[in-house]
Amino acid sequence: MRSASDFPARHRFVLAAARLLITLRHPLLVVRFARKMGYWPNPAAPERYNECMLWRRLIDHNPLFVTLSDKLAVKEYIRAVCPELEVPKTLWRGRDPDDIPSALLEGEAVVKANHGCDMNIFVSGGQPDRASIVRQLRRWLGKRQGRRNSEWAYWPIVPEVFVEEMLPLAGGEIATEIKVQVCSGVVCHVRAEDKEALKSRLFDPDGNPLAGRDIDYPREDQALPVTAGLVELIRQAALIAPRVAGDLDYVRVDFLVTRERLYAGEITVYSAGGYATWSNPAIMADMERRWRLDHSDYLRRRHSGLARLYADALRSKCLRANGSPEPVAVAEIHPPLGVPDPHDA
Known part of the structure; x- marks a missing residue:
């Protein structure tokens, strides 16, 4: 195994400086990480x-x-x-939950939002009822996923709802x-x-x-x-x-x-x-x-x-x-x- 001295000093300095800058820029994320995982992370050279x-x-x-x-x-x-x-079939997609065809919510289907995780409603035999589904979808459409943990890939997604075969x-x-x-x-x-x-x-x-x-x-x-x-x-x-x-x-x-x-x-x-x-x-x-x-x-x-x-x-x-x-x-x-x-x- 190579010793630490084999690693150029200029690279060690750059990575140390980057660690400090990233930590100062994202202090809440670094502290949250330490609390969850039990150790202080090195976000510059993981x-x-x-x-x-x-x-x-x-x-x-x-x-x-x-x-x-x-x-x-x-x-x-x-x-x-x-x-x-x-791939599971998409039966309908759109921006307004009120536009979901009623027939799709009378049988078995999965209603989802595309811009986050754990945004699934399993519909069977008309339950949950349409009003409850629409309310939940509107809450999801107003939510921006990934802000707390800086999961940035969710941010540019244009929110939609869709109905998928079950x-x-x-x-x-x-x-x-x-x-x-x-x-x-x-x-x-x-x-x-x-x-x-x-x-x-x-x-x-x-x-x-x-x-x-x-x-x-x-x-x-x-x-x-x-x-x-x-x-x-x-x-x-x-x-x-x-x-x-x-x-x-x-x-x-x-x-x-x-x-x-x-x-x-x-x-x-x-x-x-x-x-x-x-x-x-x-x-x-x-x-x-x-x-x-x-x-x-x-x-x-x-x-x-x-x-x-x-x-x-x-x-x-x-x-x-x-x-x-x-x-x-x-x-x-x-x-x-x-x-x-x-x-x-």
């Missing part, structure tokens, strides 16, 4: 997973993040990069969601969740269970059962996710699970607002090892002035720690996609 998320929120303003954070625009993105993957998710049988963590085209791990059974489990890309729990379902009795169908879908998701992620340095690719196949879910740029944790430290260490900031949009771009000095210093630090970055290979899907029929064995 090394830990949550520090890298903070750096992304403050420094790495990749224009693609806006598309990926827009719940409508991301559907077109997924269709373009991965046409084999089914998929028959395989809750209680397989899972409802599969979430894949990808760093520079490499799958770090996969999380399967059953929101109906309130269970989850972590897997490697081959479908082998990993030790550890996640913060949403921390107890051991909340471990999701491992079935052949679940393992097959996890392997498929692990093949698809790098293609969806492209050459991004880090992103989480989500899938919805039905009894027949995977559907595209969300692409998450700021997992848990940047404060995600796992009980198994090896999982976070693996992501920290694979997340190369020199694959980020910020360090791939040309800069001038003080920004150039900072970018050069941070690139040098990344090179010293990890060596020269290899080009990100874009994965290909291996069809067919779907749950295998046990009778075909």
